[in-house]
Amino acid sequence: MSLPNLFATRIKGMKASEIRELLKLLDQPDIISFAGGIPDPALFPVEKFQAAMAKVLGGGNHAASLQYSTSEGHKPLREWIAAEMGRIGIACTPDNILITSGSQQALDYLGKLFLSPGDTALVGWPTYLGALGAFNAYEPRYDRLQPGGNRSAQDYAAQAAPGRVKFAYLSVDFANPTGVTLTQTEREQVLDLAEELDCAVIEDAAYQSLRYDGPAIPPILSLEIARKGSIDACRTVYCGSFSKTLSPGLRIGWVCAAKPVISQMVLLKQAGDLHTPTLNQMAIAEVANDDFDGHIEQVRALYRSRRDRMLAALERHMPAGVEWTRPEGGMFVWLTLPKGMDGAELLAQALRTEKVAFVPGGAFFADGSGRNSLRLNFSSPSQQAIDEGIARLGRVLTAALTPA
Amino acid sequence: MSLPNLFATRIKGMKASEIRELLKLLDQPDIISFAGGIPDPALFPVEKFQAAMAKVLGGGNHAASLQYSTSEGHKPLREWIAAEMGRIGIACTPDNILITSGSQQALDYLGKLFLSPGDTALVGWPTYLGALGAFNAYEPRYDRLQPGGNRSAQDYAAQAAPGRVKFAYLSVDFANPTGVTLTQTEREQVLDLAEELDCAVIEDAAYQSLRYDGPAIPPILSLEIARKGSIDACRTVYCGSFSKTLSPGLRIGWVCAAKPVISQMVLLKQAGDLHTPTLNQMAIAEVANDDFDGHIEQVRALYRSRRDRMLAALERHMPAGVEWTRPEGGMFVWLTLPKGMDGAELLAQALRTEKVAFVPGGAFFADGSGRNSLRLNFSSPSQQAIDEGIARLGRVLTAALTPA
Structure with missing residues (x-):
């Protein structure tokens, strides 16, 4: 089949996202994953969506909403x-x-x-x-x-x-x-x-x-x-x-x-x-x-507590030489490791030895640099998972930083 | 504001669709429009969509459906x-x-x-x-x-x-x-x-x-x-x-x-x-x-009757020199007028004198030819609207084809 030979020149520059490929592999329940970037579904305002859908599909509104x-x-x-x-x-x-x-x-x-x-x-x-x-x-x-x-x-x-x-x-x-x-x-x-x-x-x-x-x-x-x-x-x-x-x-x-x-x-x-x-x-x-504001306040409260928990766990478990950001919001903390370390190699190791996952930082650099960094998500995992997962990550990084 | 000077070269070739611009102008209730290309909302399986939305947003499914x-x-x-x-x-x-x-x-x-x-x-x-x-x-x-x-x-x-x-x-x-x-x-x-x-x-x-x-x-x-x-x-x-x-x-x-x-x-x-x-x-x-098949049978039955009605009305009202297709399905009949006639000019005339609308054919030709053609939609208008609208269109085309 010769169709790939017909693809436009732009296709050469379009590769699979490492993150999305990773997400597919992280379904096993015993892995603690900081690799995602997704909201906690417990925060979805499901009753509001149920009521909204009933309204926009009911009472003659469907002629517009389905058109x-x-x-x-x-x-x-x-x-x-x-x-x-x-x-x-x-x-x-x-x-x-x-x-x-x-x-x-x-x-x-x-x-x-x-x-x-x-x-x-x-x-x-x-x-x-x-x-x-x-x-x-x-x-x-x-x-x-x-x-x-x-x-x-x-x-x-x-x-x-x-x-x-x-x-x-x-x-x-x-x-x-x-x-x-x-x-x-x-x-x-x-x-x-x-x-x-x-x-x-x-x-x-x-x-x-x-x-x-x-x-x-x-x-x-x-x-x-x-x-x-x-x-x-x-x-x-x-x-x-x-x-x-x-x-x-x-x-x-x-x-x-x-x-x-x-x-x-x-x-x-x-x-x-x-x-x-x-x-x-x-x-x-x-x-x-x-009540958008009321809903956002709930979202903020939960994620704030998880961010705090992650920052506290990082203080406890990270070895010397590892630095990280203290975000005022959002979903991510960014770790910078000593030069020469490789986030992708560490991920393979972390999955094998400690069953903990994150996103290697290199993919976020347009020039392919930044391999000595990694991204941690705190919006998805529970507080217990954060404590346990960061402890595991600490062991992985401590081992990697210890001269053989 | 200089941003339009920054647009990519491809933007020069991207113009507004005549059809969508037209659709905005056709909200007046006294116009009979064959210009659309949209389904009759009476055919939307609204109860099935209501039940489906209740199901996919209920019983714990929302964690997946909203994610x-x-x-x-x-x-x-x-x-x-x-x-x-x-x-x-x-x-x-x-x-x-x-x-x-x-x-x-x-x-x-x-x-x-x-x-x-x-x-x-x-x-x-x-x-x-x-x-x-x-x-x-x-x-x-x-x-x-x-x-x-x-x-x-x-x-x-x-x-x-x-x-x-x-x-x-x-x-x-x-x-x-x-x-x-x-x-x-x-x-x-x-x-x-x-x-x-x-x-x-x-x-x-x-x-x-x-x-x-x-x-x-x-x-x-x-x-x-x-x-x-x-x-x-x-x-x-x-x-x-x-x-x-x-x-x-x-x-x-x-x-x-x-x-x-x-x-x-x-x-x-x-x-x-x-x-x-x-x-x-x-x-x-x-x-x-x-029951997808059962639903499609209803859709076919309604549109079939409208297509038949339109073809019969065209037989009654079109002047000599106008030709049209007899589709076995779909939503459209295509009219070809004598060479030299212009669908876009006829539309302006049809809206003014008879309040009937269609899509001029020229827009469908990559080389800008085909101006002596027009597209009629039969999925949206009722049978009465088809009868009356085609009679109006017949008067417009008869007048246009009659030597002054």
Whole structure:
């Protein structure tokens, strides 16, 4: 069968995500896994979804909820999101919102919108693996974004030649994979750089609601609106999601941006899959309108306690030479091991000797560096599993760090 | 705001679909519209969807239905589809099936899989507008596919140089927009051509279940399996959908193809939107397992009566010089007007003088020809609306054909 010989050039750059391949192998019940990145299903507001589905499928609503709908998305949901954006400093209208099938789809369509082969995307070292996966389809080059670093805009531009820098992509709050939050100064520096480079900023805010302590920092888009007076004059594209707050299985995310960006993305959406499922958008709108803040407070309380438990366990069990982040929210802690150690080799060892799993850090680096790092998830495992799993990980790392 | 200057080169080729722009303007209740392409919502199996949603959100199932799931799709749904494929001559396993968010997404991902800029896609003149929209993102050239025509494979290949022909795309049964069905001989000729060109065949079977009379003709993929012995040796990629049978609003379609194609498309799906909503896949699997055949028989009965009504009304009201297709299924009749007439101009006139709408045919032609044609939908309007609307259309065309 010769079809693979017919694949487009972009396919060479698209490989299986190590994380998703890993997840398939971790079904055995005796493995303690910190490898996932998924919400605890005990937090899903299931009664609210049951009531919402009964409503949108009942009383004559089914003719709309089961039918085709518009590519931009369900108007009442876009209205709810626009109001929510206003609460975090992003004044906008429903015409600034496009509903996507999860924020992963927003990243795919933003790659499609901006990247011609050879263009440059600025990303963190490390960055969200799914962003690299989405962008790779459009054959970009990557350069390392360092807000507040000492590289000039001219240097970034020169590195991108003969292509150009199209956007800076970054996750601002409790980033996947590091858990690190950008300071307000760093956010302003990203905007300054984007102005000098005349490029877009893609602000991935998937974890924005999951802050457990410390004061909220304004989104980059809100800082740019403060500079320019209107969202429609802004170069920042904000990507939000209900996956970490209400349910990932419904696949509802959104893009909030200037109207010229949204109207072009609506055409990509139309060409890509017509629209996000009508029923799902209507159901999410119902559930979001039913005490969203109260629900988020429950989510925060549970994950906060698990983060605290993981940080305490790391203090007890990690050998000298291992460093880790102290995230103010989100789902992940990032460990940095002494240079020369290899997260992928350690995973094989950890699974064999201690039945504990994590994600090796190398996959999050566009240049293949960072092998001496690993990502731990604290949103899924129970407190007991965290205690036991981190103890096991401590034994693995202690053994690896002990000279033979 | 300079962001549109940053858009990728592919964006130039992506324009708004005339049909979807039209649909927005047709909300006035006094317009009789044959412009849509949507199912009659009276046919949605709403009680079955209510029961299915209650089940997949109840009794502990919600932990799965609201959670992330795998990119290839819900296993029980892939099993149901594989069995259904077997019934139409396509022997396959669930590993030959990828669930997509509607068959529109299958077309987007197939464009992404095969097309590098400048490669050639063979399509009908006319063809499905949404296929052109999906493929345009990958900057192909188009050439006219004429099964049984007198062009040699060498001629197609020469026209494609310096790129190459990557696939032939066609809708085989009651095609959108023409309503025409490919004969078995023509299907074999497409396979012969694809063998000579060493290209893929994309078989769009969105309307496959909606046959109202005449014997079923085997899908191209089944004819190729008969030649080669196994789906995994085949170059045909079959795209199916639940949008015309159960509900378009849930956005569930599928691709059925050789495993090397499916495994690569799973990676595109993962990078594109992680997976199709879990809840929707589980609900569709429940509903499909509950007397699918009985439900389809109801759908066929209603649309058959509307098609008959439209064909009878066309006989009564169309002036000499107008020709139309007699589809054996699907949702559309295609009218060809005398050369020199312009469907888009006629639509403006028809809306103004008679308040009747249709889709001008030009948009369905990759080369911009075919302006003297128009598409009529018979799945949405009632029998009375069909009678009255075709009478109105008859007056519009009679006036246009009468020398001033």
